[in-house]
Amino acid sequence: xxxxxxxxxxxxxxxxxxxxxxxxxxxxxxxxxxxxxxxxxxxxxxxxxxxxxxxxxxxxxxxxxxxxxxxxxxxxxxxxxxxxxxxxxxxxxxxxxxxxxxxxxxxxxxxxxxxxxxxxxxxxxxxxxxxxxxxxxxxxxxxxxxxxxxxxxxxxxxxxxxxxxxxxxxxxxxxxxxxxxxxxxxxxxxxxxxxxxxxxxxxxxxxxxxxxxxxxxxxxxxxxxxxxxxxxxxxxxxxxxxxxxxxxxxxxxxxxxxxxxxxxxxxxxxxxxxxxxxxxxxxxxxxxxxxxxxxxxxxxxxxxxxxxxxxxxxxxxxxxxxxxxxxxxxxxxxxxxxxxxxxxxxxxxxxxxxxxxxxxxxxxxxxxxxxxxxxxxxxxxxxxxxxxxxxxxxxx
Numbered sequence: 390x391x392x393x394x395x396x397x398x399x400x401x402x403x404x405x406x407x408x409x410x411x412x413x414x415x416x417x418x419x420x421x422x423x424x425x426x427x428x429x430x431x432x433x434x435x436x437x438x439x440x441x442x443x444x445x446x447x448x449x450x451x452x453x454x455x456x457x458x459x460x461x462x463x464x465x466x467x468x469x470x471x472x473x474x475x476x477x478x479x480x481x482x483x484x485x486x487x488x489x490x491x492x493x494x495x496x497x498x499x500x501x502x503x504x505x506x507x508x509x510x511x512x513x514x515x516x517x518x519x520x521x522x523x524x525x526x527x528x529x530x531x532x533x534x535x536x537x538x539x540x541x542x543x544x545x546x547x548x549x550x551x552x553x554x555x556x557x558x559x560x561x562x563x564x565x566x567x568x569x570x571x572x573x574x575x576x577x578x579x580x581x582x583x584x585x586x587x588x589x590x591x592x593x594x595x596x597x598x599x600x601x602x603x604x605x606x607x608x609x610x611x612x613x614x615x616x617x618x619x620x621x622x623x624x625x626x627x628x629x630x631x632x633x634x635x636x637x638x639x640x641x642x643x644x645x646x647x648x649x650x651x652x653x654x655x656x657x658x659x660x661x662x663x664x665x666x667x668x669x670x671x672x673x674x675x676x677x678x679x680x681x682x683x684x685x686x687x688x689x690x691x692x693x694x695x696x697x698x699x700x701x702x703x704x705x706x707x708x709x710x711x712x713x714x715x716x717x718x719x720x721x722x723x724x725x726x727x728x729x730x731x732x733x734x735x736x737x738x739x740x741x742x743x744x745x746x747x748x749x750x751x752x753x754x755x756x757x758x759x760x761x762x763x764x765x766x767x768x769x770x771x772x773x774x775x776x777x778x779x780x781x782x783x784x785x
Contacts, residue, residue, distance in 0.1 A: 399474035409697040417701035516645035523581030542583040586660040591639030602709035626720035652679040691719040717767040723760030731783040
């Protein structure tokens with residue numbers, strides 16, 4: 390009788406909607422071995438029922454403690470087969486543990502290319518893809534020189550970092566000088582030319598050999614940076630139709646970054662072509678993890694399948710069983726507490742009852758971007774989707 394596979398889950402309770410990974414892995418016959426710093430009794434009942442064992446550490450940032458937890462599991466259950474958090478914050482911790490316990494997946498040496506934007510650019514270039522101009526600057530003087538070269542406006546963001554935090558659109562010399570006053574002295578920043586266009590993503594899952602078994606995309610009503618600075622509404626959606634050019638470039642990136650048995654979330658610029666010119670797609674950055682928020686659940690609603698179960702199948706037997714046809718657009722519509730809406734959430738749900746999937750309450754840390762509430766809906770057409778978003782976000 391072959392032994393169950395041992396899957397160490399780093400911080401399995403965060404975000405809450407990722408708890409389903411533990412449920413599906415356990416159902417598929419894995420030993421689910423959780424490590425986090427949350428007291429056991431504070432874990433949800435679902436998680437407690439679906440972890441084979443839980444090891445609480447005092448501090449997840451203390452590598453020795455986490456190492457000891459994995460060593461304990463290895464001693465008790467045998468060889469560790471997988472270590473995964475599915476979380477950007479713990480990517481390097483996952484990799485260090487995999488390196489030390491010789492576990493399949495990204496190791497510490499792989500981190501530079503998948504965590505720092507300067508290295509990503511190099512990988513994109515090597516793969517023959519055009520990227521936004523820019524580089525890391527060493528000091529204020531170097532930044533002034535670089536801004537002259539790139540010409541305003543420029544974007545400045547941490548070389549290693551995720552999302553729109555600590556990211557600035559700098560339009561003038563004065564704004565650049567002001568940035569020197571408030572920048573974080575401990576952060577290495579990269580400056581890039583500003584590209585006028587939309588951000589679109591190519592997301593999905595690969596099997597053990599790096600073949601894409603599922604892919605999807607995200608489009609946004611506006612740039613996340615704008616949502617944060619205006620403190621306004623946004624919606625984003627999983628579209629049914631995905632451009633062939635995007636799929637083609639996404640495949641090149643998956644190969645270039647050697648994404649195996651992993652979720653990926655790659656961001657691209659879609660540059661508006663002038664009249665008669667084709668639109669251009671440029672790679673922006675890669676994230677070797679699932680997209681954040683409720684996106685992974687949105688995939689399920691968009692395709693009528695269970696991505697959590699399929700992930701467990703891939704890890705266990707390297708097989709993906711669902712037939713993906715992309716029958717629906719799925720949209721997340723934010724509602725901010727500080728806005729005065731014409732229609733209540735109840736009115737939205739009543740008017741579009743056939744399309745509404747659920748209404749979500751968003752934790753405080755994400756509310757600035759995602760709103761205090763989010764309405765999930767699915768539609769067959771983009772027009773219908775826009776109609777729901779307009780009705781839900783109409784202001785008094």
